[in-house]
Amino acid sequence: MGRWDRRNFGKAQDSIVTNVVERIQAAAKHLGIDGDVVPFGSHTNTLCNANSDCDVTFVPREDVWGEAALHILKLIAQELPSHGFKSIIHIFQASIPIIKAIDPGGVEVDLCIGNHLGIHNSRLVAAYCQLDRRVGEVCRLVKQWAKSEELVSISDGHLTSYAYTLLTLYFLMKSSPPLLPNLQDLAFGSGHDSVAVVDRKWGQKMTWECKFWEDVELLPKSLNVDSSEKLLRGFFRFYTEEFDWSTHAVCVRLATPKQDVSKFNLAAPATKEGWFIEDPFDLRHNLASNCIKEGRQRILARMAEALRLLEEGGLQAFHSYRSSKKSKFMLKCRIHVEKDAFDLHFPSSATRNKEVADAFIIFKSKESQRQVHELNERMIGEWQLRLMPCSTWALQDALAAGEYQHLEVAPKISTKPENVADQVRNGYRSATSIAEVKQLIELARSNDLKYEEQLGLKRLKQLESSGQAPSSALATPAKPTSEDEAESRAAYQ
Known part of the structure; x- marks a missing residue:
């Protein structure tokens, strides 16, 4: 399962994670479900900030998956309010079903069941961050940039936050001289014991090799002396001007300073147009498989703009531009446009040549967005309400593809x-x-x-x-x- 190394993050994050883990563990114990609550993600690999979600997974003592795992998740969701959690959101119709909730301290928590690969992915990223402080600095800058540009969402055809971390690690392995070694390659070359992890995400039992060199303190320091700002400029230049997306893959597992990785030689299917970002352990998982043409073009365009800002004004201009971005709070709802199933604002009749389309709701606050998102997956007659957070880019793409009506809804005022x-x-x-x-x-x-x-x-x-x-x-x-x-x-x- 992997160990939770408290040395990887500061006391503030340690306190947040500990409180969340203890409360969910108490909920499971009250239900009589035997297992461990294990944190993973940015709160355990040093890449978190004040707004980061706290990712945790409940690992039952007995190996469960499918409907059995979903049943445990539903039971815990019902129990969480008794342990101080509020605003429970169910996202069960996903490859990895999760619960989103807010703990008593206001931290947003994402809970799933038996995500062993997530734990090992977090340990690998934490090990890379321990090698050099600049790794975490550049990773955080890239993630914050992507979030401010609303480029973190696979439902909108962009990339996940973890995918941006892999992009950064791969670049730092390819920098000259390399800032990072390949920890997976080092483990295979030194005869490390196997770390076999069983996963059923693809609908069948599969075993993945998750070993990597963990004794990072024994490795020599990199000869690369570039500042974090220079590395950040190099990151954006690498992916906009140097990397060949049509033939190569971002593959941390096989990365070497000199040799590129062909995306057509990997386990997951690839096309010339599509991007390929391989998961370091789950070799069937291309993290860019849902990145659509418009999303790819947008990411590269915003990368080019970020590079221009850094070259003309340095980090100050880069940060000033990011801070000027105003957050949008949106949800989109997938509806069957051939049937007026709901009395809601949705695409006009001109768009009804499609079987399904998205309706969009724009909120004035995160709290309002979350209150509505709590209705996700509720049944309305024979229909299930599906709500997904989205970006303004998603609405922009929808408007370009079809006609939409705009309805401004005033809040209902109580008479009391x-x-x-x-x-x-x-x-x-x-x-x-x-x-x-x-x-x-x-x-x-x-x-x-x-x-x-x-x-x-x-x-x-x-x-x-x-x-x-x-x-x-x-x-x-x-x-x-x-x-x-x-x-x-x-x-x-």
């Missing part, structure tokens, strides 16, 4: 005064235009909410004094602070 007050205050926090604030002020006045009216007038003054039109999607006017609310409340107490 205390509920109206809450909704008005929350509305001020999320409002992005003067018109929205004025509407909320009128609502406060009509309900004789003096405190909320005064708070709205202060909010309106902030927007008007900013000298810009906050109705723009890029505007980010100051939100009312807790001090503003306290001052306004004091005046009416």
